[in-house]
Amino acid sequence: MKKIHIAILVLIVGAIAVLISLLPTLSTYETVASAKEKQGKYVHLIAKLDKNEPVQYDAVNNPNYLSFVAIDSLGQTVKVVYNNAKPDNLEHSERLVLKGKMEADHFECKEILMKCPSKYTDDPKRVQESVNNNMQTN
Amino acid sequence: MDYIGEQLLPGRIGQFLIILTFVSSLIATFSYFKAVRSTDENEKRGWVKLARISFIADAFAVFAIFGILFYLFYHHRYEYFYIYKNSSNSLEFKYIFSAIWSASEGSFLLWTVWHAVLGLILLKTAKKWEAPVMTVLSFAQLCLATMLLGLYFFDLKVGSSPFALFRHQMAELPLFTSPDYISRLRDGNDLSPLLQNYWMVIHPPILFLGFALTIVPFAYGIAGLWTRKFGDWIQPALPWALVCGGVLGLGIMMGGAWAYESLNFGGYWAWDPVENASLVPWMTLVAGIHTLLIYRHTGRSLRATHLFFIITYILVIYSTFLTRSGILGDTSVHSFADLGMNTQLLLFLLAFTLPSLLLYFLRRKQVPVIAKEEATSSREFWMFIGSLVLVLSAGFIIIATSLPVFNKLFGSGLTMGEDPVFAYNRVIIFVAIIIGLLTAVTQYLKYKETAMSFFRKRILWPLVISLAIAILILAFGNINYQLHGSGYLAAIWIAVVSSVFTVVANLSYIWIGVKGKLKLSGGSVAHFGFGLMLVGILISSSKKEVLSYNTSGIYVPLGQDSKEKPGENLTLVKGVPTRMGDYQVTYTEEKKHPGKSQWYYYLDFKNNNGKEEFYLRPNAFINYKGNKGLMANPDAKRYWDHDIFTYITSLPDPERNQDTSSFVTRHINKGDTAFYANGYYVLENIQSFDSIPVQGFNKGDKASVATIKVFSKNNKTYSSKPILVEASGGSFSNPDTVVTENLVFRLEKTEGDHIDLGVKESDTVMQYVTLKAYKFPFINVLWAGTLIMVIGFLISMLRRMETRKLKKAD
Numbered sequence: 020m021k022k023i024h025i026a027i028l029v030l031i032v033g034a035i036a037v038l039i040s041l042l043p044t045l046s047t048y049e050t051v052a053s054a055k056e057k058q059g060k061y062v063h064l065i066a067k068l069d070k071n072e073p074v075q076y077d078a079v080n081n082p083n084y085l086s087f088v089a090i091d092s093l094g095q096t097v098k099v100v101y102n103n104a105k106p107d108n109l110e111h112s113e114r115l116v117l118k119g120k121m122e123a124d125h126f127e128c129k130e131i132l133m134k135c136p137s138k139y140t141d142d143p144k145r146v147q148e149s150v151n152n153n154m155q156t157n
Numbered sequence: 158m159d160y161i162g163e164q165l166l167p168g169r170i171g172q173f174l175i176i177l178t179f180v181s182s183l184i185a186t187f188s189y190f191k192a193v194r195s196t197d198e199n200e201k202r203g204w205v206k207l208a209r210i211s212f213i214a215d216a217f218a219v220f221a222i223f224g225i226l227f228y229l230f231y232h233h234r235y236e237y238f239y240i241y242k243n244s245s246n247s248l249e250f251k252y253i254f255s256a257i258w259s260a261s262e263g264s265f266l267l268w269t270v271w272h273a274v275l276g277l278i279l280l281k282t283a284k285k286w287e288a289p290v291m292t293v294l295s296f297a298q299l300c301l302a303t304m305l306l307g308l309y310f311f312d313l314k315v316g317s318s319p320f321a322l323f324r325h326q327m328a329e330l331p332l333f334t335s336p337d338y339i340s341r342l343r344d345g346n347d348l349s350p351l352l353q354n355y356w357m358v359i360h361p362p363i364l365f366l367g368f369a370l371t372i373v374p375f376a377y378g379i380a381g382l383w384t385r386k387f388g389d390w391i392q393p394a395l396p397w398a399l400v401c402g403g404v405l406g407l408g409i410m411m412g413g414a415w416a417y418e419s420l421n422f423g424g425y426w427a428w429d430p431v432e433n434a435s436l437v438p439w440m441t442l443v444a445g446i447h448t449l450l451i452y453r454h455t456g457r458s459l460r461a462t463h464l465f466f467i468i469t470y471i472l473v474i475y476s477t478f479l480t481r482s483g484i485l486g487d488t489s490v491h492s493f494a495d496l497g498m499n500t501q502l503l504l505f506l507l508a509f510t511l512p513s514l515l516l517y518f519l520r521r522k523q524v525p526v527i528a529k530e531e532a533t534s535s536r537e538f539w540m541f542i543g544s545l546v547l548v549l550s551a552g553f554i555i556i557a558t559s560l561p562v563f564n565k566l567f568g569s570g571l572t573m574g575e576d577p578v579f580a581y582n583r584v585i586i587f588v589a590i591i592i593g594l595l596t597a598v599t600q601y602l603k604y605k606e607t608a609m610s611f612f613r614k615r616i617l618w619p620l621v622i623s624l625a626i627a628i629l630i631l632a633f634g635n636i637n638y639q640l641h642g643s644g645y646l647a648a649i650w651i652a653v654v655s656s657v658f659t660v661v662a663n664l665s666y667i668w669i670g671v672k673g674k675l676k677l678s679g680g681s682v683a684h685f686g687f688g689l690m691l692v693g694i695l696i697s698s699s700k701k702e703v704l705s706y707n708t709s710g711i712y713v714p715l716g717q718d719s720k721e722k723p724g725e726n727l728t729l730v731k732g733v734p735t736r737m738g739d740y741q742v743t744y745t746e747e748k749k750h751p752g753k754s755q756w757y758y759y760l761d762f763k764n765n766n767g768k769e770e771f772y773l774r775p776n777a778f779i780n781y782k783g784n785k786g787l788m789a790n791p792d793a794k795r796y797w798d799h800d801i802f803t804y805i806t807s808l809p810d811p812e813r814n815q816d817t818s819s820f821v822t823r824h825i826n827k828g829d830t831a832f833y834a835n836g837y838y839v840l841e842n843i844q845s846f847d848s849i850p851v852q853g854f855n856k857g858d859k860a861s862v863a864t865i866k867v868f869s870k871n872n873k874t875y876s877s878k879p880i881l882v883e884a885s886g887g888s889f890s891n892p893d894t895v896v897t898e899n900l901v902f903r904l905e906k907t908e909g910d911h912i913d914l915g916v917k918e919s920d921t922v923m924q925y926v927t928l929k930a931y932k933f934p935f936i937n938v939l940w941a942g943t944l945i946m947v948i949g950f951l952i953s954m955l956r957r958m959e960t961r962k963l964k965k966a967d
Contacts, residue, residue: 021530022530022531022533022538023530023531023538023541026542026545027545030542030545030546030549031549033549034549034550034552034553037553037584038553038556041557041580041584044573044574044575044580045560045571045572045573045574046571046572046573046574046575047570047571047572048570048572061574061575063572076807077896078726078728078807078809078925078927079728079730079894079896079925080894080896081724082724082726082727082728082806082807082927083724083725083726084724102724103724103725103726103806104726104806104807104927104929105807107787107807107808108787118575129575134486146327146330147327147330147331147332149346150330150332150342
């Protein structure tokens with residue numbers, strides 16, 4: 020076998036090893052119930068903001084504390100704590116991907132990904148809203 | 158119904174031209190294909206003639222479509238849905254261009270425009286390679302034309318046209334029951350505020366030119382396999398591959414610059430799937446360029462070159478699929494929404510992947526190879542290793558990026574873990590070390606074989622100098638990135654050494670290797686720039702500092718919030734100077750954009766050294782055009798060696814705020830009572846500390862805390878603890894706020910039991926901004942490195958074009 024072939028083999032084995040080492044660091048998508056079963060494990064919780072419950076955020080007192088209640092598609096709720104600034108369109112989001120871990124009574128969130136009603140969606144209702152909007156502003 | 162005031166003609170012409178591009182690129186593909194296959198010279202000429210006419214027709218149709226779309230945007234023709242969705246009356250002229258390519262249709266158009274330009278150049282210059290190369294390019298034009306068709310075949314929608322009428326797209330809207338709807342449709346929905354940035358005018362055209370250019374080396378490779386003229390194609394393909402490497406690299410980094418200036422993750426690179434998708438083809442392309450050079454000089458690695466250029470183009474289409482299919486929805490912040498064209502996108506991918514790979518594997522055995530083993534002291538051996546490392550790391554990145562695709566295929570639910578950026582960085586840092594070393598050393602080796610004494614003699618000084626510089630950086634640069642343990646820190650240090658070596662070795666090679674002839678040193682210049690990029694990336698990321706650490710951390714010794722580590726967000730109450738790193742920052746005023754709901758917040762930065770003062774004006778779109786909430790744009794103060802970078806993270810509702818009050822100083826003693834508008838307060842206690850765990854608090858400094866109890870009229874009591882720190886470098890106070898009472902206390906002076914207390918009360922809701930601020934050191938090294946690398950690519954390209962001409966003249 021040529022040296023170059025050995026080198027290629029070594030590199031490919033290395034690449035595969037790197038990929039395998041990635042696996043244990045991966046996380047999973049969960050619901051409230053399944054996240055509660057995985058206490059302390061870093062997961063992606065897919066839920067919505069529960070609009071019946073108040074959102075707690077006071078930027079003047081502590082801009083790094085946000086707390087709200089999330090509800091998943093099965094109707095289960097969990098308190099979420101996020102030690103960061105409140106994403107401004109939280110109340111208008113349709114769907115939240117909450118990255119973090121369950122800690123006893125609440126979900127300690129590290130990162131929030133929001134799915135907002137995009138103006139690019141071709142949902143007629145939203146387009147009508149935007150049309151109305153543009154008629155008013157002029 | 159007859160509608161009044163619509164302008165339908167431009168749209169009809171546009172739609173006709175789209176169909177024309179489809180038909181003409183179909184004819185061009187077919188005719189070029191026949192031209193390659195025909196053996197009779199006359200017949201061949203006939204086919205080529207027909208193909209050229211068709212391709213030129215296609216090119217001009219594409220340019221005309223672009224022109225019409227520009228016209229429609231310029232005249233605000235909102236009867237066209239694309240115009241309505243992506244522009245408004247207040248949109249500045251320059252942003253018409255960003256609007257054109259802001260959505261999927263327009264970016265496909267941009268791509269096909271560049272293909273047309275490249276095709277016209279190839280018509281002129283490709284000579285004997287014209288027919289096979291242009292077959293591939295015309296076929297790509299055909300695929301892109303289908304993306305713009307916007308026609309239904311039975312129930313299947315093929316493509317999405319930018320000329321679709323609003324009332325056709327949204328027929329059910331009540332708006333369209335009135336014939337004069339145009340007069341009511343007075344404004345458009347506007348371009349997404351994030352895209353209203355000058356980078357969005359220039360970044361997409363450059364990036365798409367880069368994407369479009371990848372087809373040229375790919376097409377030459379395919380042409381070589383197809384016509385069995387193995388290896389001949391590399392002469393004309395090399396300058397194309399080089400310019401592609403430069404332009405695509407520039408386009409990617411411009412995207413980074415845009416992210417840095419207008420997105421809020423606080424950086425230029427986040428390993429977002431959309432970023433990865435454009436980086437990966439660049440890596441495989443660069444690998445292809447290197448194996449191509451190996452072939453040119455030694456006759457080896459031709460198979461790998463074919464494969465790498467094929468992979469590059471497949472990856473370009475694959476990234477198109479990733480970013481436009483909506484499959485990245487949960488993982489990327491800036492992918493396009495699902496257009497309902499996934500099947501079509503997948504077919505586009507397969508139409509290029511299957512035939513090209515099939516052709517490669519069928520003809521692979523016929524591609525010439527050199528049986529004799531290369532020496533480990535040869536340049537080509539290490540160049541090949543480097544290329545392979547690039548391709549494998551590209552593979553790692555694209556596999557990690559493709560997790561959502563695997564989830565879809567296998568029904569799994571996996572996603573990147575707790576720290577996705579680190580998941581990439583911990584691998585790429587080793588790639589950077591290896592690539593850095595190889596880039597530094599390999600040019601000092603000769604092709605075929607190198608005498609070790611010769612090599613040692615030439616590399617000695619660069620090595621010594623690099624080590625010296627690297628040691629200086631590590632010793633005095635204070636690179637101490639602790640977030641991921643000492644193993645990772647060690648890796649960063651080694652990577653710094655390796656990238657400094659790249660910089661020095663390549664810079665010296667311009668004199669040692671090619672005797673200072675800049676014309677011949679394109680490779681060294683590009684590598685030098687690349688090395689600078691590595692240095693810039695390593696230092697700016699590992700030394701990034703948060704300036705806006707919330708000084709509520711100061712409360713720790715006082716027992717409040719003791720569990721909490723200081724957050725990265727800091728709230729600035731209007732008119733109240735607050736300490737932030739080396740600065741006293743005051744939020745002084747805000748100004749509104751005359752035409753839109755965009756606000757600029759004036760932040761006065763005073764350096765504690767007393768010598769410097771400047772303003773930063775981060776801005777935010779608020780409740781803009783139905784986009785509820787806040788969209789913030791950062792602002793940065795640039796120095797040669799670092800940037801101070803800040804952006805708004807949260808705001809009160811600006812409409813309600815008209816705070817004009819200021820601090821009034823009162824002299825009170827311990828136990829005294831004073832009144833405010835809504836009640837009274839008592840100074841309960843004054844404590845002094847001589848050590849608190851706060852940055853900048855040194856021995857001999859003194860911190861005082863006043864405890865004030867507030868009794869409001871409605872029988873509520875509050876406690877407030879303003880702080881005064883008297884440090885050797887000057888004193889600063891940390892005011893405290895009783896939010897519900899709109900009351901701010903600022904401790905100004907303490908003398909035993911007597912204090913000067915600044916009191917500020919306002920009858921409206923408090924005005925404040927919450928922000929994050931960072932210090933980025935040496936980010937300019939990254940930008941400068943990028944430019945130098947691109948210049949290096951271009952020098953090489955010019956040089957290769959010259960040698961090609963010389964060879965022809967022989």
